[in-house]
Amino acid sequence: GQSLEQPSEVTAVEGAIVQINCTYQTSGFYGLSWYQQHDGGAPTFLSYNALDGLEETGRFSSFLSRSKGYSYLLLKELQMKDSASYFCAWGGGADGLTFGKGTHLIIQP
Amino acid sequence: GAVVSQHPSWVICKSGTSVKIECRSLDFQATTMFWYRQFPKQSLMLMATSNEGSKATYEQGVEKDKFLINHASLTLSTLTVTSAHPEDSSFYICSAKIGNEQYFGPGTRLTVT
Numbered sequence: 437g438q439s440l441e442q443p444s445e446v447t448a449v450e451g452a453i454v455q456i457n458c459t460y461q462t463s464g465f466y467g468l469s470w471y472q473q474h475d476g477g478a479p480t481f482l483s484y485n486a487l488d489g490l491e492e493t494g495r496f497s498s499f500l501s502r503s504k505g506y507s508y509l510l511l512k513e514l515q516m517k518d519s520a521s522y523f524c525a526w527g528g529g530a531d532g533l534t535f536g537k538g539t540h541l542i543i544q545p
Numbered sequence: 546g547a548v549v550s551q552h553p554s555w556v557i558c559k560s561g562t563s564v565k566i567e568c569r570s571l572d573f574q575a576t577t578m579f580w581y582r583q584f585p586k587q588s589l590m591l592m593a594t595s596n597e598g599s600k601a602t603y604e605q606g607v608e609k610d611k612f613l614i615n616h617a618s619l620t621l622s623t624l625t626v627t628s629a630h631p632e633d634s635s636f637y638i639c640s641a642k643i644g645n646e647q648y649f650g651p652g653t654r655l656t657v658t
Contacts, residue, residue, distance in 0.1 A: 467645060478638055478649040479589065486645070523588060532579035532591040532640070533647060 438462040440524050440536035447542045448514055456509045456539045458524035466527060470498050470509045473538070474520045482509065482522075511541075519543045547573050549641050551650035558629055558657055565625045566653045568595075568639030574619035575641035580612075583636040583652075595622040595639075629657045 440460045448454035460468065467486040471479035483491050485500035485507060497510040507524055521540050527533035548571040558564050568578055576597045581589040593614055594602040601614035613625040626633055638652040 469645070469647075476652075478651050480649070481646045484645045527647075532581070532594055533589075534591065535588045537588045 438526055438534055440526060440534065442522075442524060442536040442539045444537065445540045445542065447544060448511075450514055450516060450543055450545050452514050453510065453512050454514060454541065456511075456522050456541065458507045458509075458536055460505050460507070460524070460526060460536075462505075462526055465502060466531075468498075468500055468507050469525045469527070469533065470496075470507075471523045471525060471535075472520050473523065479523065514543050516543055516545070547571075547641070547643055547648045549639065549648045549650040551637075551639060551653050553653060554651060555654040556656070558655070560630055560657055561628055563625055563627045564629055564655060565623055566637055566639075566655075568622045568624070568641075568650050570620045570641050570648075573641070573643065575622075576619060577642060578616065578622040579640045579642070579647070580614065580622075580624050581638045581640065583638060585636075589638065592624075597622075626655065629655070631657045633657050 442458050469484045470482040473479045482496050483498040490499045495512045500507045521538045523538045524536045525533040550569045552567045578595040580592045582592050583589045591604050592607045595614045595616040597616045603609045616622040634657045636652050640647040640649045
């Protein structure tokens with residue numbers, strides 16, 4: 437089976453940097469993704485890691501360590517609009533995604 | 546980027562009736578689409594994989610006779626919730642995959658009274 441664990445809530449300050457962690461256990465591995473979801477909206481893709489290391493896209497970066505079953509999402513220069521839920525997700529091939537329970541990011545001015 | 550649409554965006558129905566939700570890929574063809582369900586304050590749960598021209602594949606615990614999926618063309622998948630009950634009230638989201646990225650529709654909020 438597979439499981440993905442994330443903190444339920446993280447609080448950060450506008451303009452700062454925040455890291456959201458995800459640990460996982462899977463029987464196979466096709467890659468780990470991160471998605472953002474605002475209240476009432478659909479998830480939007482942020483990043484994908486198939487190999488170990490850091491992937492950067494603008495203000496967002498994601499890191500993966502397959503040997504440790506660990507990933508994190510890094511958000512820089514936080515803006516109020518970044519207040520949302522963030523999900524790590526496992527999946528690949530022709531299969532749908534298995535999502536973590538999500539981390540609610542609260543940004544304070 | 547790729548666009549996936551859903552219709553309706555919200556629907557209210559009475560207990561015992563059936564509701565159909567459409568998922569369309571607007572600017573690409575999708576041989577495979579996915580249906581997810583999300584209860585308030587919870588994560589997305591994969592319900593089924595919709596395959597064009599063949600039967601859907603359902604996740605464990607999802608009743609295939611209650612959640613009917615039809616993928617009649619390369620751009621349209623439909624989910625019909627049959628004999629809906631209040632516990633079926635949820636946010637239903639479809640997605641289509643291109644490469645390593647899944648594109649999600651805007652979701653359909655179903656309320657069963």
